[in-house]
Amino acid sequence: MNTYTAEVCRIQDLTHDVRAIELRVLDPPTMTFKAGQFVSFEVPKEGQPRPVTRPYSIASPPAQDDRILLVLNLVQGGPGSSYLFRLRQGERTSFKGPAGAFYLRDDGERARVFIATGTGIAPMRSMILAQLHRQPDRPVTLFWGLRSQRDLYWQDELATLAAAYPRFTVVTTLSRPEPGWQGVTGRVTALLDERIQSVDNLAIYLCGGSAMITDVTARINAKGLCPIYREKYYDE
Ligand SMILES: Cc1cc2nc3c(=O)[nH]c(=O)nc-3n(C[C@H](O)[C@H](O)[C@H](O)COP(=O)(O)OP(=O)(O)OC[C@H]3O[C@@H](n4cnc5c(N)ncnc54)[C@H](O)[C@@H]3O)c2cc1C
Ligand SMILES: NC(=O)c1ccc[n+]([C@@H]2O[C@H](COP(=O)([O-])OP(=O)(O)OC[C@H]3O[C@@H](n4cnc5c(N)ncnc54)[C@H](OP(=O)(O)O)[C@@H]3O)[C@@H](O)[C@H]2O)c1
Numbered sequence: 001m002n003t004y005t006a007e008v009c010r011i012q013d014l015t016h017d018v019r020a021i022e023l024r025v026l027d028p029p030t031m032t033f034k035a036g037q038f039v040s041f042e043v044p045k046e047g048q049p050r051p052v053t054r055p056y057s058i059a060s061p062p063a064q065d066d067r068i069l070l071v072l073n074l075v076q077g078g079p080g081s082s083y084l085f086r087l088r089q090g091e092r093t094s095f096k097g098p099a100g101a102f103y104l105r106d107d108g109e110r111a112r113v114f115i116a117t118g119t120g121i122a123p124m125r126s127m128i129l130a131q132l133h134r135q136p137d138r139p140v141t142l143f144w145g146l147r148s149q150r151d152l153y154w155q156d157e158l159a160t161l162a163a164a165y166p167r168f169t170v171v172t173t174l175s176r177p178e179p180g181w182q183g184v185t186g187r188v189t190a191l192l193d194e195r196i197q198s199v200d201n202l203a204i205y206l207c208g209g210s211a212m213i214t215d216v217t218a219r220i221n222a223k224g225l226c227p228i229y230r231e232k233y234y235d236e
Pocket of ligand 2: 073117118119120145146147151173174175176186187188189209211212213215216
């Protein structure tokens with residue numbers, strides 16, 4: 001792991017509580033990483049003498065090695081997300097990385113299924129972009145669970161990718177939609193039950209909170225055996 005100095009080059013509010021932050025790496029000037037890996041920030045925590053460490057997945061693909069994109073939700077009073085939400089364009093920061101074992105594995109001929117809730121989409125975006133670029137003909141499915149319409153983002157980008165890559169399927173499902181939602185409703189667990197009959201030829205990647213990971217893993221195991229790779233963001 002290296003320590004990187006970086007400059008905030010772009011900030012984009014994606015929803016009421018989700019922000020994308022693009023960091024241009026300055027020193028060293030490029031970063032080599034595997035799609036799905038994360039970087040870690042040491043941030044001050046009120047009332048604690050030592051900083052605490054908070055990891056954030058890289059949402060951009062490895063081919064872009066001079067900048068990384070982070071996407072995170074604001075946790076009120078949370079030291080990590082509050083620190084990153086306080087950063088302003090042009091400001092410098094530092095992080096350690098890359099790290100983590102949640103990256104695209106050699107899954108042979110298996111079709112890949114990515115299942116994310118909330119900002120668990122971050123490493124999936126990196127992996128999907130890398131995968132579509134490397135092997136455009138390999139089937140890839142993304143199931144993404146959010147709460148309601150106000151939590152939606154990146155829908156146009158994903159639709160554009162699905163149009164460009166016929167083997168890429170994306171389904172966003174809302175668990176608590178407001179009236180007027182024409183799309184898929186329910187949790188990703190229900191989607192999995194409806195849309196996946198057999199896991200025989202699949203490799204499944206999960207990212208989000210622990211309850212989703214536990215529940216989805218149980219549903220997959222009930223259908224059969226296949227590789228399951230998991231990145232847990234927090235314990236419920
Ligand atoms: C490998 C890894 C990669 C991660 N990548 C991302 C990422 O790309 N984007 C991202 O938003 N977060 C990511 N996280 C979570 C992130 O590291 C922090 O835990 C999160 O930002 C909350 O930290 P905090 O200090 O602000 O809040 P804390 O004071 O640590 O509060 C944590 C509590 O906030 C709640 N919470 C709300 N949203 C989250 C969330 N996204 N993650 C964790 N807890 C949450 C939970 O109830 C949790 O108990 C990742 C975690 C891991 C382990
Ligand atoms: N996003 C918000 O508006 C919001 C607001 C206040 C607090 N929070 C807190 O912030 C944290 C993280 O937020 P987030 O946006 O990452 O997650 P989230 O909003 O809590 O959930 C994202 C999606 O994951 C689903 N989910 C939760 N548990 C699941 C399970 N066991 N199996 C399958 N799907 C499951 C949710 O469904 P359900 O809706 O059915 O739970 C929702 O569709 C949580 O601790 C949450 O309580 C979020």
